[in-house]
Amino acid sequence: MAMPVTHYLRTSKMPHIWCAGCGHGIVLGAVLRAIDSLGLDKDEVCVVSGIGCASRAPGYLDFNTLHTTHGRAIAFATGIKMAKPELKVIVLTGDGDAAAIGGNHLIHAARRNIGITTVCFNNSIYGMTSGQYSPMTPTGSLASTAPYGNIEEPFDLCDLVYAAGASYVARGTAYHALLLSKLIAKAIATEGFSFVEAITQCPTYYGRRNNMRSAVDMLKWQKEHAVPVAAAAKMSAEELVGKFRIGELGTRTRPEYTRRYAAVIETAQKEEAEQDA
Amino acid sequence: MLSKAGTRLMQGNEACAEGAIAAGLRFFAGYPITPSTEIAEELALLLPKVGGKFIQMEDEIASISAIIGASLAGAKSMTATSGPGFSLKQEGIGFASYTEVPCVIVNVQRVGPSTGVPTAPAQGDVMQARWGTHGDHPIIVLCPSSVAETFTLIIEAFNISERWRIPVIFLMDEVVAHMREKVVVPDVSQIKLVERPRPQVAPDQYLPYAAGEDLVPPMADFGSGYRYHVTGLTHDQTGFPTTKAPEVGALARRLDAKMKRAAPHVTFVDELLVDDAEVAIFAYGVTARAAAKAVRDARAQGLKAGLIKAKTLWPFPSEHVRRVAERARAIVVPEMNMGQLVLEVERASAGRAKVAGLSRVDAEPITPDEILARLREV
Numbered sequence: 001m002a003m004p005v006t007h008y009l010r011t012s013k014m015p016h017i018w019c020a021g022c023g024h025g026i027v028l029g030a031v032l033r034a035i036d037s038l039g040l041d042k043d044e045v046c047v048v049s050g051i052g053c054a055s056r057a058p059g060y061l062d063f064n065t066l067h068t069t070h071g072r073a074i075a076f077a078t079g080i081k082m083a084k085p086e087l088k089v090i091v092l093t094g095d096g097d098a099a100a101i102g103g104n105h106l107i108h109a110a111r112r113n114i115g116i117t118t119v120c121f122n123n124s125i126y127g128m129t130s131g132q133y134s135p136m137t138p139t140g141s142l143a144s145t146a147p148y149g150n151i152e153e154p155f156d157l158c159d160l161v162y163a164a165g166a167s168y169v170a171r172g173t174a175y176h177a178l179l180l181s182k183l184i185a186k187a188i189a190t191e192g193f194s195f196v197e198a199i200t201q202c203p204t205y206y207g208r209r210n211n212m213r214s215a216v217d218m219l220k221w222q223k224e225h226a227v228p229v230a231a232a233a234k235m236s237a238e239e240l241v242g243k244f245r246i247g248e249l250g251t252r253t254r255p256e257y258t259r260r261y262a263a264v265i266e267t268a269q270k271e272e273a274e275q276d277a
Numbered sequence: 278m279l280s281k282a283g284t285r286l287m288q289g290n291e292a293c294a295e296g297a298i299a300a301g302l303r304f305f306a307g308y309p310i311t312p313s314t315e316i317a318e319e320l321a322l323l324l325p326k327v328g329g330k331f332i333q334m335e336d337e338i339a340s341i342s343a344i345i346g347a348s349l350a351g352a353k354s355m356t357a358t359s360g361p362g363f364s365l366k367q368e369g370i371g372f373a374s375y376t377e378v379p380c381v382i383v384n385v386q387r388v389g390p391s392t393g394v395p396t397a398p399a400q401g402d403v404m405q406a407r408w409g410t411h412g413d414h415p416i417i418v419l420c421p422s423s424v425a426e427t428f429t430l431i432i433e434a435f436n437i438s439e440r441w442r443i444p445v446i447f448l449m450d451e452v453v454a455h456m457r458e459k460v461v462v463p464d465v466s467q468i469k470l471v472e473r474p475r476p477q478v479a480p481d482q483y484l485p486y487a488a489g490e491d492l493v494p495p496m497a498d499f500g501s502g503y504r505y506h507v508t509g510l511t512h513d514q515t516g517f518p519t520t521k522a523p524e525v526g527a528l529a530r531r532l533d534a535k536m537k538r539a540a541p542h543v544t545f546v547d548e549l550l551v552d553d554a555e556v557a558i559f560a561y562g563v564t565a566r567a568a569a570k571a572v573r574d575a576r577a578q579g580l581k582a583g584l585i586k587a588k589t590l591w592p593f594p595s596e597h598v599r600r601v602a603e604r605a606r607a608i609v610v611p612e613m614n615m616g617q618l619v620l621e622v623e624r625a626s627a628g629r630a631k632v633a634g635l636s637r638v639d640a641e642p643i644t645p646d647e648i649l650a651r652l653r654e655v
């Protein structure tokens with residue numbers, strides 16, 4: 001059984017704003033268990049978010065917390081990490097926040113390989129603004145702005161971020177909460193840019209419109225459609241249609257950005273000293 | 278090489294970069310744009326020498342966001358841009374103003390709107406600098422008219438932003454940014470530096486948005502043991518979101534009162550021969566140089582002219598204008614726009630003196646002769 005992690009919560013700020021059955025709380029629990037498993041000091045953790053239901057999470061956490069503007073969390077986090085590389089900087093973001101308005105910041109942070117961990121709460125919809133389609137809404141799904149069914153194709157966010165250069169990319173679900181927690185812990189322990197996509201449920205605006213009447217239906221959907229990477233490796237492309245892989249999807253070792261910048265400082269200071277001499 | 282004390286020939290953008298470092302700048306994020314680019318280039322070279330950090334971000338929104346993040350982590354921070362980028366930065370400027378995060382935003386003005394004339398001077402962003410982001414918000418706008426002034430005024434920009442926790446817009450123009458002039462670089466020991474107020478209480482006593490008598494709440498660095506919450510949502514004294522009417526109103530009123538409290542400390546105006554002036558000029562930026570020449574030429578011809586040179590555009594130096602308007606017959610306001618601050622001058626002089634604008638919007642600076650002709654007309 002997972003350990004309670006209430007010591008990381010600002011319990012005085014409860015009750016939270018999330019709907020009954022919302023998966024964001026489960027994902028947040030997985031984040032906190034990951035932090036707990038690494039034994040991180042509260043003062044050394046900085047949690048940054050954008051705008052959306054998912055992005056309200058930092059307000060409930062007893063760390064250095066920053067709730068920014070829509071899509072920009074990673075850009076704010078970049079400044080924090082540059083100014084204080086010793087901090088563990090974690091970005092909590094929604095699928096609209098990360099993949100639509102913030103998509104450019106996401107891929108550039110991955111390209112730089114800056115030591116930030118991003119957890120994307122992917123509920124396939126814009127929850128906070130009541131159910132418009134996002135870049136992660138499956139084709140054919142209904143949304144308030146796709147009343148005839150979504151005609152766009154979603155990103156494979158993990159492939160995108162890995163292709164952009166991230167050091168660690170993984171996917172989990174709210175249903176597989178323990179696995180999710182382990183993946184997030186690995187992500188936080190990674191030195192470079194790490195990204196975890198957490199498939200989660202918005203029963204209020206996605207489930208109801210798409211024939212999943214309850215949160216339980218949606219969790220069942222996650223269970224039935226997730227395929228662990230090892231199993232997926234043995235399946236054909238046809239067998240994987242409509243399914244998604246969970247687990248570690250990509251790991252690589254590349255120099256981390258703030259370390260590279262530390263080397264720039266060293267070079268610049270050496271040059272300056274030589275010119276002075 | 279980093280500048281040592283002494284006299285040097287510098288470009289305006291260079292003076293901006295070096296003055297910023299002298300002011301304690303340790304983090305810069307930017308995106309290249311003419312005519313501001315030399316600031317970024319200079320800082321990419323110089324910041325690491327002092328242990329500071331430079332990053333070229335993917336766009337201007339990312340740049341302003343990054344400097345706010347770095348400032349929250351305790352670093353004096355700045356970004357630099359021109360019109361098109363300044364428009365993008367408005368989102369972050371509003372965030373910094375509302376969350377009271379010190380930072381300096383340089384906007385080297387060029388002809389606009391849109392892409393305009395990238396290489397030519399204008400003064401068209403004066404109103405945008407004040408009101409570019411949505412909602413009522415405190416903001417301070419400084420404007421240098423020479424390279425030497427750029428160096429000293431950018432130091433003030435940092436000091437003011439730290440002292441009052443208000444973002445400072447440093448509004449340059451293409452001419453000042455690209456001209457080369459003599460700058461007397463003072464010894465570091467001669468430069469007065471101001472740090473943001475930091476909490477004096479233990480972390481468990483810290484209320485991040487509770488302000489004392491000066492209306493400026495003390496600010497803790499992220500990672501210094503004070504764990505607190507910062508949000509662009511309307512927040513109460515604890516920093517957490519609120520929608521309660523009295524708290525929403527209280528924040529708006531405190532920020533407004535803070536701006537008014539800061540005003541006399543952040544208003545910089547140079548007056549030239551205004552005491553006996555029959556006609557006065559109100560000018561700023563490169564235009565103030567032509568205005569000073571026009572004053573001398575007018576006096577040589579027996580016309581008693583004077584100049585109010587504003588180095589602070591916002592808060593608007595209404596008092597200076599009012600005093601001059603009491604004696605002068607007319608005030609001429611030359612601007613490289615279709616008439617922006619002329620409206621403020623009109624408001625401040627409140628019918629005491631005739632106020633006449635002089636616009637030039639053809640990508641060329643206003644000449645002393647044009648101003649002189651206008652002085653003779655009014």
Ligand SMILES: Cc1ncc(C[n+]2csc(CCOP(=O)(O)OP(=O)(O)O)c2C)c(N)n1
Pocket residue numbers: 051052053054055070093094095096097098121123125126127128129134202
């Ligand atoms: C610049 C800007 N544009 C639009 C909005 C409105 N808005 C708020 S949250 C949101 C979408 C959030 O969706 P997502 O990131 O998927 O998070 P969720 O609410 O589903 O957790 C939008 C469009 C905003 N706050 N700011």
Ligand code: SF4
Pocket residue numbers: 017018019021022023024053054123127128201202203204205
């Ligand atoms: S609207 Fe959806 S995402 Fe937002 S709290 Fe409710 S269930 Fe969660």
